[in-house]
Amino acid sequence: MRNSxxxxxxxxxxxPVDGGVARVVTDLVGAQVAAGVRVAVACPEDGPLAxxxxxxxxxxxxxxxxxxxxxxxxxxxxxxxxxxDLIRPDLVHAHSAKAGLAGRLAVRGRxxxxxxxxxxxxxxxxxxxxxxxxxxxxxxxxxxxxVVCVSDAERRTGERAGIDASWSVVHNGVDVGxxxxxxxxxxxxxxxxxxARAGLPLLAELPPRAPVVVCVGxxxxxxxxxxxxxxxxxxxxxxxxxxxxxxxDGPDAAALRGTAPPSxxxxxxxxxxxxxxxxxxxxxxxSRWEGMAVAPLEAMxxxxxxVLTDVDGARESLPPGSETLCLTPPEDPPALAAAVSALLxxxxxxEAIGRQGHQHVLSTYDVRQTAxxxxxxxxxxxxxxxxxxxxxxxx
Numbered sequence: 534m535r536n537s538x539x540x541x542x543x544x545x546x547x548x549p550v551d552g553g554v555a556r557v558v559t560d561l562v563g564a565q566v567a568a569g570v571r572v573a574v575a576c577p578e579d580g581p582l583a584x585x586x587x588x589x590x591x592x593x594x595x596x597x598x599x600x601x602x603x604x605x606x607x608x609x610x611x612x613x614x615x616x617x618d619l620i621r622p623d624l625v626h627a628h629s630a631k632a633g634l635a636g637r638l639a640v641r642g643r644x645x646x647x648x649x650x651x652x653x654x655x656x657x658x659x660x661x662x663x664x665x666x667x668x669x670x671x672x673x674x675x676x677x678x679x680v681v682c683v684s685d686a687e688r689r690t691g692e693r694a695g696i697d698a699s700w701s702v703v704h705n706g707v708d709v710g711x712x713x714x715x716x717x718x719x720x721x722x723x724x725x726x727x728x729a730r731a732g733l734p735l736l737a738e739l740p741p742r743a744p745v746v747v748c749v750g751x752x753x754x755x756x757x758x759x760x761x762x763x764x765x766x767x768x769x770x771x772x773x774x775x776x777x778x779x780x781x782d783g784p785d786a787a788a789l790r791g792t793a794p795p796s797x798x799x800x801x802x803x804x805x806x807x808x809x810x811x812x813x814x815x816x817x818x819x820s821r822w823e824g825m826a827v828a829p830l831e832a833m834x835x836x837x838x839x840v841l842t843d844v845d846g847a848r849e850s851l852p853p854g855s856e857t858l859c860l861t862p863p864e865d866p867p868a869l870a871a872a873v874s875a876l877l878x879x880x881x882x883x884e885a886i887g888r889q890g891h892q893h894v895l896s897t898y899d900v901r902q903t904a905x906x907x908x909x910x911x912x913x914x915x916x917x918x919x920x921x922x923x924x925x926x927x928x
Contacts, residue, residue: 541911542571544622545591546613546632548598550580551802552751552781553705553827554629554651557683558582560708563589564904573620575613581804594620600631613639623915624678630654634669637676645914648673649681652824652845653690657755667694674698678914681907683825684846701910704849705825706903709895712807712834729811735778735798736812743774744877747813749806749828750820752783757819757842757864759785762793764819764869769796771874780809810835815876815883820844821863830898833890838883840872852893855886 543565547558558574559582565572566589574586575596587593594616598609613635617625624645627636633648640646655666670691674680680698682688683705691698726745730736736745746768750756758779769775775796779789782802790799803809806828810816816832817840825846829839833850841847842863851859858876861868876883 540569540571541624541915542573542620542622543911544617544620544625545572545574545576545586546596546625546627546636547574547576547582547629548596548631548635549600549629550576550582555580555582555585556707556827556831557651557705558628559585559589560706560900561904561907562586562591563708564900565907566590568904568908570908573616573622575616592620598631598635602631602634606635609635610639617644624911630666633673637673640676642676645678645917646676647679647681647910647914648677649683650687650691650824651683652687652755652822653694655694656690656822667696670694670696678917679910681910684849686845686849687824690845701906703903703906703910704898705827705830705846706898706900707827707830707834707894709834709899712810712831712836726812726814729808733808733812735800736776739776740774743776744772744814745812746775746777746815746817746873746877747780747809747832748777748817748819749780749809749831750818750826751781752779752786752789754785755821755823756781756783757821758789759792760821760842760864760866760869761817761819762789762797764866764873765797766794767867767870768874768877769794772877775877778809778813780806806831807835810837813837814880815840815873817869817873818842819861819863819869820847823847825850830894833887834894834898836887836891838876838886838890840869840876842869850898852886852889855889858882858886 562572573592575594576582577598578595583593596612625636625640626647627633628649629651655663679701681701681703685702688700688702748761752758765777777797778800780800780803810832816837818826818828819842823844823846829841829850832839840859843860844863861872
């Protein structure tokens with residue numbers, strides 16, 4: 534990060550506190566602290582985020598906020614206003630829809646404000662709720678100095694919704710040093726899959742040649758695990774020893790367990806996904822919508838081939854030329870099954886794609902590059918003169 538942001542105080546306002554958003558914020562915070570930024574994170578204390586960012590050197594402040602708007606919203610806005618008064622940040626960086634809602638209503642332009650949607654809220658709902666969400670995002674731009682999208686596709690989705698923002702596209706990044714640990718050569722592709730599985734009790738008793746597919750994500754409608762389960766039946770008919778592992782927890786856990794065949798294993802929420810990538814033959818993410826998912830980047834950093842649905846950010850995350858093999862239409866179980874089966878049957882092709890993806894992430898999606906780009910955004914936003922007459926912070 535550039536010297537011009539050393540000594541800057543950034544307040545990250547975050548909800549949700551798990552899944553991909555938490556991983557993105559944790560890695561970004563670590564890189565910012567290392568670069569000399571004073572970083573404060575305001576988030577709910579439940580979930581892994583507060584502990585993770587504290588371990589990276591951030592100040593942690595409890596923000597008692599639910600994932601969705603509700604009757605407690607006014608109190609959540611007042612909490613943000615009090616935290617801004619306490620921390621006195623040079624800028625506020627709000628992550629995801631709920632933090633973007635409460636943060637911008639609390640600050641209302643008095644402090645430079647960056648909003649990062651991490652996938653648009655109006656894609657998660659329909660009907661009147663979606664129209665209201667689009668209206669809010671268009672209206673809230675008056676209090677938003679910069680909208681940071683994690684992919685060009687996410688930005689285009691915002692533009693199609695009529696959001697007239699000052700945009701920056703900063704791709705998600707991953708801590709590439711974390712992935713590949715455990716392979717004696719330092720090369721994640723040289724890691725012994727059998728040894729990796731031996732360290733995971735859920736997989737330790739599998740036959741040595743059993744194909745393992747891993748899906749990492751919150752168990753919810755967005756991530757599309759229900760679509761993957763429908764696609765899994767034809768896969769396991771062709772490859773009876775194959776196993777599908779779902780990593781994560783969420784509101785759809787019980788329903789997914791109720792419909793899953795015995796060849797599907799549920800690992801629950803895990804603190805470290807890296808060993809699971811190393812134990813996988815293939816990583817799949819069948820999302821209905823995204824901005825740019827983090828799990829595929831982590832998987833590719835680990836040298837694993839991926840299969841993704843063609844939602845925002847997916848094409849941008851893949852190495853050029855791999856779209857035909859690694860990308861399927863959203864909500865298309867037959868196409869997903871065909872792509873998964875084809876890669877599970879061809880080990881050499883999987884390895885070649887894995888090596889290509891590994892190099893692609895190293896060169897393009899290192900979190901240090903992300904942090905430098907965010908530093909540029911901060912510097913640009915902080916340099917803009919603040920109008921003298923702004924609305925007071927809500928109390």
